[in-house]
Amino acid sequence: MSSHNSIVPAQISNLPWRIIFLLIALACFGVIILYSAADGNMMPWAAPHLIRFLIMLAAAIVMSRLPLDFWKTMTFPIYVGVLLMLIGVEIVGSLGGGSQRWLNLGFMRIQPSELMKPAVVLAIAWFYDRLPPSRSGDLISLLPPAVILTLPAALVLLQPDLGTTLAIIFGGVVVMFLAGLPLKWFTISGAAVALLIPFAYFFALEPYQQKRVTTFLSPEDDPLGAGYHVNQSAIAIGSGGLSGKGFLNGTQSHLDYLPEGHTDFVFATMAEEWGLIGGLATILGFYILLRWGMMVSVNSASRYGKLVAAGLCCTIFFYIAVNLMMVMGLAPVVGIPLPFLSHGGSSMMTIMICIGIIMAIERQPKSPNGKFV
Amino acid sequence: MIGRKKNKSTIAMSAVKQEFSFTRRAMFVGGVQAVFGLAIGARMTYIAIAEKEKYTLLSESNRVNLTLVPPRRGWFIDRNGKPIATNRTDFRVDIIPDRLVNKERTVATLTKLLSLNDDEVTRINRELEQSSGFQPVQIASGLDYEDFALISVRLPDLPGVSPRQGFSRFYPSGAAVGHLIGYVGPVSAEEYQKNRDPLLITPGFKIGKDNLERKFENILQGKPGAKRVEVTARGKIVRELSSREDTPGKPVKLTIDIDLHNYAARRLGIESGSVVVIDCLTGDILTMASMPSFDPNSFSQGIGVSEYAWLREDRTVPLLNKSLQGLYPPGSTLKPLAGLAILEQGISAEETVFCNGGYTLGNRRFNCLGRHGNINMADAIKRSCNTYFYTMGRRIGYDKIAPVARTLGLGQEFNLPFTSQYYGTVPDSKWLEKKHNRKWTSADSLNAVIGQGYVLASPFQLAIMTARLASGRKILPNIVANTGKKTPSLTFPKESLNIIREGMFRVVNVAGGTATRGQLPLDDVKMAGKTGTSQVTAIRRDGRRSTEWKHRDHGLFVCYAPHDNPRYAAAVVIQHGGGSGAAYPIARDVLTFIYDKEKAMETLNALESAWGGTIEQRMAADLARYRQNKDAEKNQINEEETTSETNTVEDEI
Incomplete structure (x- = not known):
């Protein structure tokens, strides 16, 4: 942190402006798309989206000012707290006579499963940070993280929320992978999962989830039913062509052919009006963001910082990749929103928490280039 | 440890090695992310460039609803040029069974709005059962503008209901030319099976069903007009894009005086x-x-059912x-x-x-x-x-x-x-x-x-x-x-x-x-x-x-x-x-x-x-009498249930 002689106070000029500008650009693009999705109105989506983003950005910057040690000490309480909230959701749900994902705190509704995504990453990274390198590869290096991961995953799966469950597992497994667990374990469990998928399909999935999978495999078979979303999404993207139909000129979205055009399928709404150029620009924006996250991880001097930054970065990546693949018919329809573009508070909160913590890690002393610590 | 079982107990992975392993694995993760990014970008490029034409077409067919305007039917004129069969403007309401959401409620609402009688409701329900989904079932035709407007403003609550302004066949001579000219009617399911021309299932389109109306169908039919409208996914019309006038069918001049x-x-x-x-x-x-x-x-x-029964039961065989x-x-x-x-x-x-x-x-x-x-x-x-x-x-x-x-x-x-x-x-x-x-x-x-x-x-x-x-x-x-x-x-x-x-x-x-x-x-x-x-x-x-x-x-x-x-x-x-x-x-x-x-x-x-009057007046009186008798029969059967309600004769014609 070098200080400059400038009229701008150091606290401000020292902010990671490049990444903040990127976030602002992405979120403002989201505002523009949501403005169009509402037929040229700031309400009901664009304005709340913008306000929410600005608040969350401020919160992320505040979080980034907290020292990494603070996060380290808070990791365990955070994880346990969120886990208790998840259990609370289950209890409230079973008392209320139906499944639910929200915990109503009176002033706001919290979705603990969303908070669990960064919490799991923090918790597992915290564990490996404490684990002596020599023990890596022992059974002790596997069991505690497995428990840390399985408990919330099982609770979220009970809700049932397959998408979030997968996101939590993904974040956790990436951290375990980066922590240096034997590769063999991953290849073996990967093969096991591949074998188990057919069984899971028949015995674990709800009928509506099974339908999503079959629809994913052949969306044209059911153009008016479950395949409708995917087909309409492809129509929106395809008809947008290279440069799109122009701002406010999307017919798929404005005439309501594209369902969820302001949430999960916001990318299709965008692509219809901005075309391939808009789409590739968005993907490039995400790429820069993720690359920044990975670079923070690699450059971090502390093991905890490395693991956390990479894990959170991959959590964001999971959102982006699954959403875009779903929108383009490369993955089944799972209700996962697109960061910065989709309307919706919970996911934005998760993403901004991730970014805030990554920024906090970036502020820490970096590992000297070419030297191992 | 990975492939080093021999050294398991002696050599532990050092922090340096761990750091090195992390960097490699992080690069691997970053590479995977990049591969996904490339794959998604490639997929999008493929959809938006290679398949653009296909999807543009689909997008247009979503957006644009091409509705056919049934052509005005050619007239029948007599040897002196006087009209025998013409068309008159009317307002009509049809149901497209395929788009119905709640059949009972929709029919009930229409019955109330248009004050349809039992006879017509029976016919509508029967035709709804027989129709094959896309075929329009006529609810009422010859409506005045008020009724038409009444339905039109309620359209958002009545999915599957289609009010239209169109033309309907008119025979000024009425019953006098029934056997000579024949009549027209909507296309039957079998006819549509044979010829899947979308015109055939356009609401308001009718073909000749008997005698001259049927035999001269090719001449009388004409060519449909078309209306392109932009519609939302729920079928609401946003605006009219363009339209083409219909080409009326040609008249047929008969030797009849x-x-x-x-x-x-x-x-x-x-x-x-x-x-x-x-x-x-x-x-x-x-x-x-x-x-x-x-x-x-x-x-x-x-x-109507009762009018048809009245014709069938008559000993003078009016249908022959x-x-x-x-x-x-x-x-x-x-x-x-x-x-x-x-x-x-x-x-x-x-x-x-x-x-x-x-x-x-x-x-x-x-x-x-x-x-x-x-x-x-x-x-x-x-x-x-x-x-x-x-x-x-x-x-x-x-x-x-x-x-x-x-x-x-x-x-x-x-x-x-x-x-x-x-x-x-x-x-x-x-x-x-x-x-x-x-x-x-x-x-x-x-x-x-x-x-x-x-x-x-x-x-x-x-x-x-x-x-x-x-x-x-x-x-x-x-x-x-x-x-x-x-x-x-x-x-x-x-x-x-x-x-x-x-x-x-x-x-x-x-x-x-x-x-x-x-x-x-x-x-x-x-x-x-x-x-x-x-x-x-x-x-x-x-x-x-x-x-x-x-x-x-x-x-x-x-x-x-x-x-x-x-x-x-x-x-x-x-x-x-x-x-x-x-x-x-x-x-x-x-x-x-x-x-x-x-x-x-x-x-x-x-x-x-x-x-007792002209053909029309006598037929109307006869039909009313017939219905009265039928009602009386019905009431006799239901005598226990009916209390002080008086019978009212439907006054249809």
């Missing part, structure tokens, strides 16, 4: 029967009335085109024809037969209408003497008469664009052998020669027969104007025809003829004709007859005018009219109408006020 035709239909009055008038020079069909009939306007708008499909024993109207056959056999017209009131064949007595004494051919026609024709007919045998009957058009089918014509029967020995497997006897000849027994003919055939006798030409009928061809002369000698015509002249114009009261009330035009009374049941031994309507004799009359230069030939058949007295006054008035409309209308107006 609609005024004469209407007059004939009205003049039939409360009787059940047919009037056919043919132009003796060209074969043009000027009139082909069959009453009672159905109102083609009702059929074209989707007839009696002109072409009604077969009756022609009775004595065949005597001129028999006379011609007798002359053909070289028997002199002046040869007389003594009539003592009948003819004895073996132990059977065949009665005559009177004792005519010595009688020649012309007078035998004039006085309709059975004995003369029994005698002569037996002498030459019916196998000599049957060919003449066929030459004059009996037993023949004509090349006419009507859905169905009945041949009737001209019997002979060969036919009897084949049909009933027995030999022809003299008794068969006796019956056949006076148009009884096996002989059956339609009113239309009788008119053709008369036109051919009157003109001496092989008249071929036409219904489309200006298609008549020069017809060849018949091979009968002029002298023979003149003798027959003289006999027919005397029937009407000489004292003692059977239809002298049928003289035209005109100074310069004389009519010639022949009466016929055909028995429906055999005369019983005691001479007493059943008085039931269905057992009453048919009344027939064939005629032409003017006698000296035949121009118009006509046949009138009154089913169970009691005798020829029911027929020839109608023929007289119809022919009078050709020459003196005022005089004919005077007669008709007087008659109609006695009958």
Whole structure:
């Protein structure tokens, strides 16, 4: 942190402006798309989206000012707290006579499963940070993280929320992978999962989830039913062509052919009006963001910082990749929103928490280039 | 550890190694992310560039709803250009069953809004069940603008309901032309299976269902217009993009003289029967009335259950085109024809037969209408003497008469664009052998020669027969104007025809003829004709007859005018009219109408006020009566349930 002689106070000029500008650009693009999705109105989506983003950005910057040690000490309480909230959701749900994902705190509704995504990453990274390198590869290096991961995953799966469950597992497994667990374990469990998928399909999935999978495999078979979303999404993207139909000129979205055009399928709404150029620009924006996250991880001097930054970065990546693949018919329809573009508070909160913590890690002393610590 | 089991206990992974492993693995993760990014970018490029055309098309077909505008149907006009079938603007409401969300609720709402009666609701529900999803079911047509607007503003709550402004078929003459023209109706599921033209299932589009409407479909149909509208996913119309006018179908000009035709239909009055008038020079069909009939306007708008039941249950069979499909024993109207056959056999017209009131064949007595004494051919026609024709007919045998009957058009089918014509029967020995497997006897000849027994003919055939006798030409009928061809002369000698015509002249114009009261009330035009009374049941031994309507004799009359230069030939058949007295006054008035409309209308107006109004008024009253009776029956059944509610008669027409 070098200080400059400038009229701008150091606290401000020292902010990671490049990444903040990127976030602002992405979120403002989201505002523009949501403005169009509402037929040229700031309400009901664009304005709340913008306000929410600005608040969350401020919160992320505040979080980034907290020292990494603070996060380290808070990791365990955070994880346990969120886990208790998840259990609370289950209890409230079973008392209320139906499944639910929200915990109503009176002033706001919290979705603990969303908070669990960064919490799991923090918790597992915290564990490996404490684990002596020599023990890596022992059974002790596997069991505690497995428990840390399985408990919330099982609770979220009970809700049932397959998408979030997968996101939590993904974040956790990436951290375990980066922590240096034997590769063999991953290849073996990967093969096991591949074998188990057919069984899971028949015995674990709800009928509506099974339908999503079959629809994913052949969306044209059911153009008016479950395949409708995917087909309409492809129509929106395809008809947008290279440069799109122009701002406010999307017919798929404005005439309501594209369902969820302001949430999960916001990318299709965008692509219809901005075309391939808009789409590739968005993907490039995400790429820069993720690359920044990975670079923070690699450059971090502390093991905890490395693991956390990479894990959170991959959590964001999971959102982006699954959403875009779903929108383009490369993955089944799972209700996962697109960061910065989709309307919706919970996911934005998760993403901004991730970014805030990554920024906090970036502020820490970096590992000297070419030297191992 | 990974592949280093040997060193497991001794070498632990150092922090440095861990750091190195992390960097490699982080690069791997970053690489995976980049690969996903590339794959997604490539996929998007493929969709947006390679498949752009396909998806642009799909996007357009989402956005743009092409609705066809049913073409206006070509008119039917009469020989003078007067309209027989036209189109009138109307507002209509249909249901597209495929788009219905809640059938019961939608129908209930429409029933309330449009105050539909039970009859129509029953029809709508029945058609909704039968329709195959995409076919529109008509809820109501001929609505006024208020009703139309009432539905239109509620459309968001009524998915599947389609209100439209369009054209509907209109037949100004109503029931009078029902059998002649036919009617139109929506395309049936089978028809759509055969030809999947989207026009066929466009709401408001109708095709000809019977007779001329059906046979001239290709000419009348025209080409649909189209309207391109932008619609939302829920079917709400955002704006109209462009539209193309429809090309109306071409008109068909008929040989019918609609005024004469209407007059004939009205003049039939409360009787059940047919009037056919043919132009003796060209074969043009000027009139082909069959009453009672159905109102083609009702059929074209989707007839109600009770109205249809009323038509079906009527003993006079209003659904049967009696002109072409009604077969009756022609009775004595065949005597001129028999006379011609007798002359053909070289028997002199002046040869007389003594009539003592009948003819004895073996132990059977065949009665005559009177004792005519010595009688020649012309007078035998004039006085309709059975004995003369029994005698002569037996002498030459019916196998000599049957060919003449066929030459004059009996037993023949004509090349006419009507859905169905009945041949009737001209019997002979060969036919009897084949049909009933027995030999022809003299008794068969006796019956056949006076148009009884096996002989059956339609009113239309009788008119053709008369036109051919009157003109001496092989008249071929036409219904489309200006298609008549020069017809060849018949091979009968002029002298023979003149003798027959003289006999027919005397029937009407000489004292003692059977239809002298049928003289035209005109100074310069004389009519010639022949009466016929055909028995429906055999005369019983005691001479007493059943008085039931269905057992009453048919009344027939064939005629032409003017006698000296035949121009118009006509046949009138009154089913169970009691005798020829029911027929020839109608023929007289119809022919009078050709020459003196005022005089004919005077007669008709007087008659109609006695009958209880015009065709339309009488049908409406009859239908109301029918419904009242049905309601009364229903109420009797439900007597326990009904309390003090009074029955109200539906007032539909």
